[in-house]
Amino acid sequence: MDLCLLAVMDAGPTYGYEMTKRLSDRGLSIVGEGSIYPLLGRLERDGLVNTHRAASNGGPPRKYYSLSARGRRAFDEGVDEWRATRDAVDAALAASQGEVDP
Amino acid sequence: MNDFVHECEEEWRRLGVPTAAANEMAADLRADLAEAAAEGVSPEHVLGNGVFDPRSFAADWATARGLVAAQAPQRRLPRLLVPIGVAAAGVLAVLVGLALVIHPHASLAAVRSPRARIQVRPPFEVSPHVLSPGSINLPLGVVLIGLGLAGLVVALVLSKHWQLVRTRGV
Numbered sequence: 117m118d119l120c121l122l123a124v125m126d127a128g129p130t131y132g133y134e135m136t137k138r139l140s141d142r143g144l145s146i147v148g149e150g151s152i153y154p155l156l157g158r159l160e161r162d163g164l165v166n167t168h169r170a171a172s173n174g175g176p177p178r179k180y181y182s183l184s185a186r187g188r189r190a191f192d193e194g195v196d197e198w199r200a201t202r203d204a205v206d207a208a209l210a211a212s213q214g215e216v217d218p
Numbered sequence: 219m220n221d222f223v224h225e226c227e228e229e230w231r232r233l234g235v236p237t238a239a240a241n242e243m244a245a246d247l248r249a250d251l252a253e254a255a256a257e258g259v260s261p262e263h264v265l266g267n268g269v270f271d272p273r274s275f276a277a278d279w280a281t282a283r284g285l286v287a288a289q290a291p292q293r294r295l296p297r298l299l300v301p302i303g304v305a306a307a308g309v310l311a312v313l314v315g316l317a318l319v320i321h322p323h324a325s326l327a328a329v330r331s332p333r334a335r336i337q338v339r340p341p342f343e344v345s346p347h348v349l350s351p352g353s354i355n356l357p358l359g360v361v362l363i364g365l366g367l368a369g370l371v372v373a374l375v376l377s378k379h380w381q382l383v384r385t386r387g388v
Contacts, residue, residue, distance in 0.1 A: 133250035136264055151268040151275060153247075157282035176249045179242065 117155060119198060120144055122183060122191040125165060131178035132156065156181060164190050222261070222269070223247050226276035233277060233286040243279060301376040308369025311362045318359030 124130060124138045135152060139145070159165045164187035172178045183191060223244055230240040254264045261269045268275030280286045 131250070132246055133253050133264060136250075140263075145263070151264070151266040151279075153243075153265075153268075153275075154278045154282035157279050157284075161282065161284045172249075172253075175253060176245070178249060179246050 117152075118159065119191070119194040121152060121155060121159065122164070122187060122194065125181055125183045125187070126191060129168075129180040129182040131172065131180050134172075135181070159187070163187075220248075222265075222272050223251070225272035226279075229273045229276035230280055230285075233280060235280045235285045239280075239283070239285055243276075298380075301373040301380070304369050304376065305373035308366040308373060311366030311369060313366075315359040315362030315364075315366060318355040318362065322355040322359065 120139060120142070121135065124135050124142075127138070130138065132153060135156075139152075156165070160167060160181070164184055165181045166184045166187075167179055167181055169177045170180055226247065227240060227244050230243070250264055251261055254261065265275065268278075277286065
């Protein structure tokens with residue numbers, strides 16, 4: 117989930133609820149799972165995100181989250197690791213299906 | 219949802235979260251929930267399972283931000299001690315109850331030191347049939363066994379309940 121949050125922030129600064137909406141737009145719903153707020157808190161504590169307060173569209177000031185330099189490095193490394201894992205799993209599944217199929 | 223935010227604020231206050239940080243989190247939470255409500259989005263969609271347990275949600279959020287790192291474990295310790303204490307008392311009650319049921323005529327006199335020389339004479343005559351140890355020990359033992367078993371059931375229910383709450387936590 118951390119990687120997904122970093123990916124959303126990679127598209128631009130965003131605040132909590134807007135991040136939830138962007139995750140939903142990408143097919144990731146948190147219903148039935150934990151909230152993103154503790155995750156954002158941990159990312160902030162670990163220095164992976166920068167924060168600033170700014171007025172939202174017609175609403176009260178919000179806390180906006182954006183990638184820090186450290187967060188960007190973590191995001192790039194995470195993407196590489198995820199793709200390597202995905203490729204390995206895909207290869208394993210393809211081999212398994214090849215053994216099953218006549 | 220005001221109740222939810224209010225419960226979070228209470229929890230942050232209890233955990234000693236700095237006021238500025240608590241106010242900031244509460245304001246963000248209020249704004250997000252208000253925006254979601256205006257769009258017809260349920261609080262569960264914003265908060266996930268946290269919507270069912272505001273105290274745990276608030277504690278997890280503040281802990282993740284490093285605002286209550288030293289205090290978080292203290293909250294769980296008493297929760298573990300309660301079912302353990304109840305279970306221990308239940309086991310003790312069952313053991314004592316069994317002893318009384320199996321040996322209803324045993325009394326403290328059986329374990330009295332043979333060197334004891336002091337004898338206390340009751341100020342009135344007591345019928346041996348009325349205060350015979352066996353006459354009261356048997357029902358007392360049954361009651362203790364019942365209470366002990368009830369205590370064990372309560373301890374089991376408590377431990378299962380808190381295990382469920384912890385599992386559903388964010």
